[in-house]
Amino acid sequence: MNVLNRWMVAAGLCLAACSTGVLAGPVMDRVQSQSVLKVCIWPDYYGVTYRHPRTQELVGIDIELSAELARDLKAKVEYVESSFPTLIEDLGQDRCDVAMYAIGMLSQRMEKLAFTQPYLRSDxxxxxxxxxxxxxxxxxxxxxxxxxxxxxxxxxxxxxxxxxxxxxxxxxxxxxxxxxxxxxxxxxxxxxxxxxxxxxxxxxxxxxxxEPPEPFSVLPYAYAVKRGDDAWLATVDAFVSRIKADGRLQRAAGHHGLSAIVVR
The missing domain is CATH 3.40.190.10 (Periplasmic binding protein-like II)
Structure with missing residues (x-):
C-alpha cells in the first residue's frame, strides 16, 4: 500500500466531515475555549518555518499558513519549537495541537500520528x-x-x-x-x-x-496531529482542502520559492 493510500485509510474521514470545516472534539474544544492554536514548528527549516538569525523573525510557507489556520479558527497562533526527532513526543504530550513544518509522510510516523492530505512533495x-x-x-x-x-x-x-x-x-x-x-x-x-x-x-x-537524474525517493508532506481525535484531523484536513481551492497554498508557496513542489 503506498503512502497516499495509507493516509486515506489512517484518516478514516468521510466526505461530509471534510466539507464542514470545523468539528467538535477535544482539541477543537480547547482551541475554541482558549482562542489559542498551538503549532509545532522546526525553526531551522528554510522556506518552511525558519527563524532568521539576524532579525529572529519567523518566516516560511507554514508560518504564513499556520496564521491562516488560526484566522479561520478565530484563534491566535502560539508557536512551539519542535524538531523531527521530538515530533511524535511533542504531539503525544499535547505540547502543540498540530505540527506544521512539512512533515514527511513516513510509514513509521503514520503508525504514531494522524496526517492530513499532502500539500507539498519533495525528492x-x-x-x-x-x-x-x-x-x-x-x-x-x-x-x-x-x-x-x-x-x-x-x-x-x-x-x-x-x-x-x-x-x-x-x-x-x-x-x-x-x-x-x-x-x-x-x-x-x-x-x-x-x-x-x-x-x-x-x-x-x-x-x-x-540532482538525481530521475526521481529517487519522492515523499509527500502533510500536517500531523495526535491520533485519536478524528474531528480535529478532519478540521485541519478541511483547511488543507480550502487553501488548495482558494489559492492560499499556491500564493504562500510562491512567496517562499516552493511553487515547484506544491500538491495541487
Whole structure:
C-alpha cells in the first residue's frame, strides 16, 4: 500500500466531515475555549518555518499558513519549537495541537500520528562543495569511501541507509550541522530536500546542488496531529482542502520559492 493510500485509510474521514470545516472534539474544544492554536514548528527549516538569525523573525510557507489556520479558527497562533526527532513526543504530550513544518509522510510516523492530505512533495537532493573532487554527479555518491551525511530524524536517514550499498551514512545530530561537517571535510556530501536545498543555494556561495537524474525517493508532506481525535484531523484536513481551492497554498508557496513542489 503506498503512502497516499495509507493516509486515506489512517484518516478514516468521510466526505461530509471534510466539507464542514470545523468539528467538535477535544482539541477543537480547547482551541475554541482558549482562542489559542498551538503549532509545532522546526525553526531551522528554510522556506518552511525558519527563524532568521539576524532579525529572529519567523518566516516560511507554514508560518504564513499556520496564521491562516488560526484566522479561520478565530484563534491566535502560539508557536512551539519542535524538531523531527521530538515530533511524535511533542504531539503525544499535547505540547502543540498540530505540527506544521512539512512533515514527511513516513510509514513509521503514520503508525504514531494522524496526517492530513499532502500539500507539498519533495525528492531527495545532494549538497556538496564546488571544490569537492569526490562527488561531482549523482553517480559518484554511492561508492566506497564516500561519506554521506543525513540529519538524524529526517526522512532521508532511513532511505539513505536502505538505498546506499557502498557509501557510508553519517548521522548528524544537533548541535552539529551538515553544513559544518561538509565544509570541514568530514563528509563529502549531505542529503536534503527541496526546501532546505534552497537555503544553501540562496546563502552559501560554496554550495553545489547535485540532482538525481530521475526521481529517487519522492515523499509527500502533510500536517500531523495526535491520533485519536478524528474531528480535529478532519478540521485541519478541511483547511488543507480550502487553501488548495482558494489559492492560499499556491500564493504562500510562491512567496517562499516552493511553487515547484506544491500538491495541487
Amino acid at each position: 531527495i537532493y545532494a549538497i556538496t562543495t564546488k571544490s569537492n573532487a569526490v562527488v561531482k554527479q549523482w553517480s559518484d555518491i554511492d561508492k566506497p569511501g564516500v561519506m554521506v551525511a543525513v540529519q538524524a530524524g529526517t526522512f532521508m536517514e532511513p532511505i539513505m541507509l536502505q538505498r546506499l550499498k557502498s557509501a557510508t551514512v553519517v548521522k548528524i545530530k544537533l548541535p552539529a550541522t551538515r553544513e559544518r561537517e561538509l565544509v570541514a571535510g568530514r563528509v563529502d556530501v549531505f542529503m536534503t530536500d527541496y526546501p532546505y536545498s534552497r537555503r544553501l543555494l540562496d546563502n552559501a556561495d560554496w554550495a553545489k546542488l547535485v
